[in-house]
Amino acid sequence: MSKNLSKKDKRKVRLDSLPSRDELIAHIREKDGPSIRRDIARTFGVRGAERAKLRRMLIELENDGLIARSNKQKWSPSDRLPPVTVLVVYDIDEDGYPLVKPVNWDEGKPYPFIELKTGSKNVKAPGLGDRILCRLQPNGEQTYKAILMRHVSKDAKEIIGIFRETNEGGLLESIDRRNSKDIFISDNHKGDAKDGELIKVGLIPGKHYGMSRAKVIKPICDASSSGAISMIAIHESDIPFEFSEPLLSATEKLEQPKNIARKDYRDVPLITIDGTNARDFDDAVFAEPDKSADNPDGWHLIVAIADVSWFVRPDSILDREAYKRGNSVYFPDRVVPMLPPALSNNLCSLLPNQERACLAVDLWITKTGVLLSHKFQRAIIKSFGRFNYEQVENIYNGAPSPIPRSHIDNLYMAFKSLSHERKNRGTLELDLPETKIVLERQGNVKSINTIKRLDSHRLIEEFMITANIAAGTELTRLNKPAIFRIHDEPDKEKLEVLRRVLAEFKTNLPKSKIYRASDFNTLLTKLKKHPNSQLINELILRSQSRAEYSPQNIGHFGLNIRKYAHFTSPIRRYADLLVHRSLIRGLGLEKTCKDEEKLAENTIDSFIKIGEHISATDRRAVNAERNANDRYTAAFLSRYLGELFTGVISGVTKAGLFIRLDKIGAEGFVPASRLTGNRYVFDSKKYTLSNKQLGIKHRLGEKVEIRIIEANGIKSSSIFEINNDDKSIQRQRKKTKKSYRKIKKK
Template identity: 40%
Template sequence: MAKQRDKVFPSRDAIVAFIRTNPGSIGTREIAREFGLKNADRVELKRILRELRDEGTIAKRGRKLREPAVLPPTVVADITGRDNDGELIASPTEWDEQTGDPPKIRIHIPRRSQPGTSAGVGDRALLRIEKSDDSEGAAYRGRVIRVIDHAKARVLGIFRRLPDGGGRLVPVDKKQAGRELNIAKADTGGAEDGDLVSVDIVRSRGYGLASGKIRERLGSLASEKAVSLIAIHAHEIPQAFSPAALREAEAATPATLAGREDWRALPLITIDPPDAKDHDDAVHAEADPDPNNKGGHLVTVAIADVAFYVRPGSALDRDALMRGNSVYFPDRVVPMLPERISNDLCSLVPGEPRGALAVRMVIANDGRKRSHRFHRILMRSAAKLNYAQAQAAIDGRPDDTTGPLLDPILKPLYAAYATIKRARDERDPLDLDLPERKILLKPDGTVDRVITPERLDAHRLIEEFMILANVAAAEMLEKKALPLIYRVHDEPTLEKVHNLQEFLKTLDLPFAKSGALRPSLFNRVLDQVKGHDSEPLVNEVVLRSQAQAEYSAENYGHFGLNLRRYAHFTSPIRRYADLMVHRALLRGLGLGDGALPETETLETLSEIAAQISATERRAMKAERETADRLIAHFLADRIGATFQGRISGVTRAGLFVKLTDTGADGLVPIRTLGTEYFNYDETRHALVGTRSGAMHRLGDVVDVRLVEAAPVAGALRFELLSEGRIAPRGRQGSRTTGDGPRVQFSARAKAHPDRSSRKKGRKPGNHKSGKSGKGKSHKDGKSRKDKSKQGKSGKSKSGKGKSWTA
């Protein structure tokens, strides 16, 4: 019997070859079908695939297999230069550096290029790629689908006036630090000293300063409102809508009953943050009258019918795709759609008839969804509540608005949530406890304070209702066999899981992985440290082990939510992905105008998914940088003050510390830690002194003194006042790299300059900031190895504050 199996069972090379020819589209089932494997053969196949993954020969993404570090067919890439033949060379914009150097892509330029595909060095473009056998090092060849961002011919910076009436431009981009521009008197455009300005480069030469001409005065940095403008301009986030899009928005008229069901009598309500300006989702729940579903509920989620107004191929559609999503700053919102659409016609304001796409879901008494159905409706919101207001009413403190709503509307909503929560708890999604801070501004635009909003059941209720609706949308489109854009979140890589295991060993915490990787494995670890000093540390390290969520036309599930299929459906006002899902539902269910065109295929949706994943990350980075700059402005006049914080990052450059009261991040350079060598222990996320054994570890509570604040860059530099704990001898100064030898890293820590300066009677912080090393890894508050931590957007109604941003 064994001999017969040996004859038909495929070799390892044959299995790898089959995976290589079908990258990202096959799993165990498809391989078994290809080679005719059944029963016991499948057990052997799984064993071989596990060995191949452990060896690094293949990689797994969700349930699909591919070669490791293989790029998808559609990718956003940065054009970095030209080869000897003058052809453009690019590399992927998003790349996990732990997998090695990013692969090169050689771009083929056809004789006749399509409009919008003419690219050059420095541009960011969406590429269609395929593997290449290029002997000169380019692993892929590709063609430009569209250029997303052109190389910057404009510089953003601070104008410094000179005595002759001209001036200098000091760029705010760290990459351009030290490259000042000369501004002639005639080209200052009336700018004052200290103004934030946009400058066109008018002349550049090989010697001396390049020259520039001020194109636009953006405001004085004395006002924090200029801070968000830095991020908007630095990341080239579009602010102005095209005239054609504005004309379309102004010409739009309110939805009528034509082609819709009349649901105006159903008391749907909106529950949002108190400062929300648009209200695109409304909810309702009631006990299911069906005697076969005792204890069950009917849950309705109605979403603004944006697809009715933003038609495929229209000017509004082109502008929305270019933005990809709305961007939220403490002082302003850069919307995906004009206010006429987002804040008026598609905002579900109380008492006004509004078009919506609604899903009614039947929930069993165990919290599971039994069925769902989509409807295109005309609705009228019964009330607009905020989270605290709804929660106060349930907790026995209703106001004039919520009092009449308590029994007929709010109590049934919370009863349905209590039932749904049972299924949610059984599903056991990733449950990280990472408080999110919010910056509150004064009327003049300056920072008032930073708060940590309380997490209420009202938040969780809306999150779970939205997750149910998103799942229903994905299931419906799969049932109709229509292509769609999924919201996906890959499971952690084997390397990151191994690193997490090694770290948890240092805390004597077990992480026994057997079988498939599930969120529950991480939750068990998190449960063990609840209420302990190590809780923030473990939450942070588990967070860093996770992948980042993205949009994809290929479904590989959502690991963080522990869902097999998931799509964004609930916020089409501010996310283009949701608008595409709405259009697909209209097409699949025959619900009328605004449907997804037949020309939209899996290939075109893959291109859109790659583009809006990039714009989402652009928005998150801009939001994070703005928060850093605002806090740096807030603390700029407190140089020398002492703060308590927690070590939020450990790198070879030093320690990043997050302040407890404001959430501000700053760097403690390694050379200021003491008078001995410090080793970077990657396994324990710590810096350890070689002589004293003093250890500064991720998650430690420390006291620091603010030495320097650079508001324009959003950078803070601290002096560490706390002593390190003593590390066990024999384990410091090393890290484990796979199964290989232990590798040691050392950095000489020099005497602290501020300590020596105080001996000479000088105040802390008087030494030059440019020598502090603060810019080396402070670009976004993280080390290069911690890029996977991106993404606390806080705008998603599900999974707020997690790296994968549900």
């Protein structure tokens, strides 16, 4: 600082050294541990009298819930919400209560439980999409009571519903029973909509007397048609599902590479193994004993993956569309592909007896499944056959085979070696049934079946995981920006919730600073014969973090793998296409393709942005698939209205109970309003719903008998009521009396 500055100027310079609120918060969040006030002052060059102002700033941030004080001088990031904040209504529960979350909430974290009260009769109850200013009162860990102060604004909202023609104009009939209010559509705003059609509308902003108003954006399909359910999921999740004419035209000139030096694997008996109804075949496998004397009883594997990067060039019209979609989305009645059919079902599909361009990886593993080495190369293959899982399993067990049996036997023996390594590695082994919705030709649900998991399923899974490990290892060695599949360790708050819930099952989750996947396996093995084993598996799954895509590799917690990248499905995942490009570029494999332009190199910043986008499209696909499956399940249950089923309580909320039916595996909801009596109290720590007056306490894992009272596929409603509630009351009262007698004797 210059000596010629006046005292006033010097004071101004010192004032400028005070950090802004955002700078303070960023600094505290970047620290691994608590930030000491003295160190904060030193970092920002705050001196003298300005230290008092810094202290006041820290206290203000604490009062706003943005940072927390661990003692008088130490500050840490805070998960506590500020006392006054803006919330948005993201859903309406089964009883019509608005469910709210903070605006700009990190979608990777579970929402805090916020109980909303309107506070005044003069304040209108908020609807879906409303933003509201609320005063929050902490009511336990990540639990709040919210007093509605005023409405702020309404999110621009597009809604799906059924168009109904009336004498006064059109109505949008809700397809969500939790938000059942009809919306008025004037003749000027109905467009080409016809009675009974599914339509997408946009809400018309402004104050309206009576019903809200909307304008038809576009008709979708007949609400009674076989494809209506999946179309609802597609439109509600804003999934792109149509390919433009220019894009389809771009595929017409594409063809397999010719006269280009590639590894010739056409004589290698590579085969594809997929589900019975699979439409795209992007991986082929082969195994043989390793002939090297340095690897006794070891194996040589080949995993050949469709070379999508040959056809989809960076920043081409195909590439931009694939990036936008992020991944393919799978519904019971259709697939919304990432790539147009000319690629996904033909040029990039490893069809039997057809020459196809691949990016192959040779893998050498020991007899105990340890990956010794690998080699990536561009190749050309000719698949020896298209097999399904059941067919391969039957051949291994003695059924006739269209190819030499030794090819199948080798695959299984290599798989056993890989299984040995998987066990040693300590991969998280959840045992959860997978269901499949089977449709009739007309599109109605024929059955909901539990998929029997075969060794052939596990075989392909282990071959693909090993190829992905090789890809992650190679990308790390190349030391260039790339996309990894990462899975963080479980969040401490989620583990605390899991610990409390397991305690209700008389099960202890040991406290530990560092958890490994194998720790959960030990617990699951111990509880394998527990009557609520399936629910415990589900609870452990819920406690895990969500896997994501990122150039910042932190490893994969669930698989217990340090270097892991998705390599095996570039037809249906944009991440895998990026991994292929990174490998081809890093290994110089484009040099073998004379007519091919150099692959563009992404920067770390661009990969961060891409990773966030494809992680979001991945979540979008999962949510859309779950949405459709829930509606199909409700449609299936509609034929059993009034009938009794047994089930288990799989979820407890203030609004009611989620019940998973035995055998079928379908899940429905018992609203609190349909439970015997009223005044039920929700315990957010133990996940129970209790009525002290009647001596009833509903908890996770409780066996119940229910009656289906409402089921509608289009409206996604599966509503149950507990049939044995009266018996449950008597049982609970007996327990209460026994406990009281014991206390009295003491």
